[in-house]
Amino acid sequence: MENSFRTPAQWYDGQNAIRHEGEALWDGSGTLSLRGFSSELTLPFADLQFGEHRGGELVYRRTSEPDFRLILPEDLPPGLAAKLPEKKVYGGWIDKVGLGKATAAFAAVSVAAVALFLTAPDWLGPRVPQSWERNLGDAMVGDFGNRLCSTPEGDAALAKLLDAVDPDEQQVRAGVANIGMVNAVALPGGQVLLFDGLVQDAETPEELAGVLGHEVGHVRERHVMTALLRQFGLSILLSGANSGVGDTVFGLASMGYSRDAEREADEFARERLEESNVSPLGAARFFERIGGDSEAEENSLVGWVASHPAPRERAQAFRKAAEGKTFAPVLTAQEFEALKSMCEDDPDVEEFDFFF
Amino acid sequence: MHYEDMQADSAFGFDGNWKDFARIAVPNLLLTIVTLGIYRFWATTRERQYLWSHTRFVDERLEWTGTGKELFIGFVLVLLLFAIPVFGIQFVSQALVMRGYEAAGVALGLLPLFAIFYLTGLARFRALRYRLSRTRWRGIRGGSNNQGLGYGISYMWKTFVGYLALGLLIPWSMTSLWNERWSKMSFGPYEFNAHADSGNIFARFLLFYLSPIIFVVGGVIAAATGALAGYGLGGEDGAGIGALASFFILAIFFYFGLGVIAVAFYAKFYREAVGSTHWEDLHFSFEASTMDWIKLLIGDVLIVMFTLGLGFIFLSYRHWKFMIENLEANGDILLDDLTQSTTKTAKHGEGLLDAFDIGAF
Numbered sequence A: 001m002e003n004s005f006r007t008p009a010q011w012y013d014g015q016n017a018i019r020h021e022g023e024a025l026w027d028g029s030g031t032l033s034l035r036g037f038s039s040e041l042t043l044p045f046a047d048l049q050f051g052e053h054r055g056g057e058l059v060y061r062r063t064s065e066p067d068f069r070l071i072l073p074e075d076l077p078p079g080l081a082a083k084l085p086e087k088k089v090y091g092g093w094i095d096k097v098g099l100g101k102a103t104a105a106f107a108a109v110s111v112a113a114v115a116l117f118l119t120a121p122d123w124l125g126p127r128v129p130q131s132w133e134r135n136l137g138d139a140m141v142g143d144f145g146n147r148l149c150s151t152p153e154g155d156a157a158l159a160k161l162l163d164a165v166d167p168d169e170q171q172v173r174a175g176v177a178n179i180g181m182v183n184a185v186a187l188p189g190g191q192v193l194l195f196d197g198l199v200q201d202a203e204t205p206e207e208l209a210g211v212l213g214h215e216v217g218h219v220r221e222r223h224v225m226t227a228l229l230r231q232f233g234l235s236i237l238l239s240g241a242n243s244g245v246g247d248t249v250f251g252l253a254s255m256g257y258s259r260d261a262e263r264e265a266d267e268f269a270r271e272r273l274e275e276s277n278v279s280p281l282g283a284a285r286f287f288e289r290i291g292g293d294s295e296a297e298e299n300s301l302v303g304w305v306a307s308h309p310a311p312r313e314r315a316q317a318f319r320k321a322a323e324g325k326t327f328a329p330v331l332t333a334q335e336f337e338a339l340k341s342m343c344e345d346d347p348d349v350e351e352f353d354f355f356f
Numbered sequence B: 001m002h003y004e005d006m007q008a009d010s011a012f013g014f015d016g017n018w019k020d021f022a023r024i025a026v027p028n029l030l031l032t033i034v035t036l037g038i039y040r041f042w043a044t045t046r047e048r049q050y051l052w053s054h055t056r057f058v059d060e061r062l063e064w065t066g067t068g069k070e071l072f073i074g075f076v077l078v079l080l081l082f083a084i085p086v087f088g089i090q091f092v093s094q095a096l097v098m099r100g101y102e103a104a105g106v107a108l109g110l111l112p113l114f115a116i117f118y119l120t121g122l123a124r125f126r127a128l129r130y131r132l133s134r135t136r137w138r139g140i141r142g143g144s145n146n147q148g149l150g151y152g153i154s155y156m157w158k159t160f161v162g163y164l165a166l167g168l169l170i171p172w173s174m175t176s177l178w179n180e181r182w183s184k185m186s187f188g189p190y191e192f193n194a195h196a197d198s199g200n201i202f203a204r205f206l207l208f209y210l211s212p213i214i215f216v217v218g219g220v221i222a223a224a225t226g227a228l229a230g231y232g233l234g235g236e237d238g239a240g241i242g243a244l245a246s247f248f249i250l251a252i253f254f255y256f257g258l259g260v261i262a263v264a265f266y267a268k269f270y271r272e273a274v275g276s277t278h279w280e281d282l283h284f285s286f287e288a289s290t291m292d293w294i295k296l297l298i299g300d301v302l303i304v305m306f307t308l309g310l311g312f313i314f315l316s317y318r319h320w321k322f323m324i325e326n327l328e329a330n331g332d333i334l335l336d337d338l339t340q341s342t343t344k345t346a347k348h349g350e351g352l353l354d355a356f357d358i359g360a361f
């Protein structure tokens, strides 16, 4: 390996556009001398950076003078080439480990990241403090004020129903919404709404207790937070493209739960009903009815049916829980009637005028 | 005295080839996929390094000095400064609607749309500035000291006015914005200036503007004729089929015909805009005819189709080559006076542009 060499070179000083042509001389030391007709200079190898490799030429830059350019032929003597900064193809560490290994490493990290992102709602949701969820829910939905039906007798009946399925010290907030659809939702922030249509549809208070228990189950098992996180993740992926109000708030309430979550909520309802000595047959009846052939109801029930497990199967589970037991009525006939007439009797109830 | 005579041969040349480009584009695609898209900033940079270094201006190649990192930072900045606030605004506007303040909620929800309108103009300006400031020729770069904030406003009102008079001022808004954008740019010590005249492209625009009306009138006549012909052949049923067939043929013609006329307008606009752009004693011209543009676009479609979509990685190569091969420059450059640009350079890349996915020139 020679330890001195001269090779043709071109350079630009970075101050103006004049091209300097001459020779690059190397005497084996740590500097490179450029000798030309119009310019002479000496630069330390340590000051040189690799720029690019273009059509038979190598371009180097200077750290101390960023716009300086030295252009050398690509077939440099090995001694000089070893002194000059290494060529870069992909840049960074990809050149060091090679394209194949880099690709494999990136793929592994990406798969892990995707897995983390997809499962995050499931393990993160239950760990979000309830108070945070309550604040977030209040910010998103607020309270519905006059749009919930309220009479003293109806409120008392609803409270009694709630006591049966939500024995916790701090109860979820339940209300009857002035909406004619047969549906019920659990909203962010521990708020559960029975729609008036569902209340009217119910034949016994036990049916309402079963549905209410199911929705309370969604809140208590943290399904709402999980669904909310999933929705946030989705809207991050779609860069907020899909962000209608109905989509985020009510959409997640009716569509955002997995079938496992639905089973968990059913189980929660059954356990609470049993503790409170309330018959689960009401819930069974309800599911049988919506799973049955009631053509007229079909439209209003589509949301419920589509996102929940097969009603027949669910009804069976509730029926089984009732076997060999006797129960006390959850509401008196008077209380049930108060609940039914709640929306009609509330003098200043407002329409739910959005998205329905 | 260093003096470059430009009359001799074409000022711009491109000597890349698609096989070499594939050696860059294919690994780029691979790395972009396995990094869930994050590598694309570095991929773009590598592509540009190739395209720039195979582009000759007079007797020296261009050089791209932008980095993937700065493009990435630009993207993250847009995310922080724009996307997250928009997300927050949407959240607040939803909450307002939920609470019954529908008007306030909707008004707030519209705010991001205005912001996007403004930022589109700003992004266009910034992208051009970024590209000039990262381009080296003989070690010299370009740029602009203007931040483009005023251009964003111009973009909003000129685009708005363009559509106001039944769209008849669109040519004016296009040329005027081109002039404003380029006149704030410089390369080395010299500023660009542009004085494209919308009067020169207005006839083409009118052709584009009026053709739908002509098509519709012609279409009704043709359909009636078709129906009559059908009636002659097969009575009532024949009339229906005849009319339907006429409309079908017309719809195809309408779609492609209008596309071709739009390209014709665009080709004319480009020739006018580039042709009236100057840089000190140099003036530029762009030679591509409508037919050249159509060939380019049809080629794009065929390449993408016959490679089941994979060919899209060659589109940036094709478009750059098309631009350079049709670009011409005439005049003199005094190299002694061509000193380094003193414009400030931004530390980050064209994040805004990436976010809105629009072209830079």
Ligand SMILES: [Zn+2]
Pocket (backbone or CB within 6 Å): A214, A218, A257, A262, A265, A308
């Ligand atoms: Zn449910």
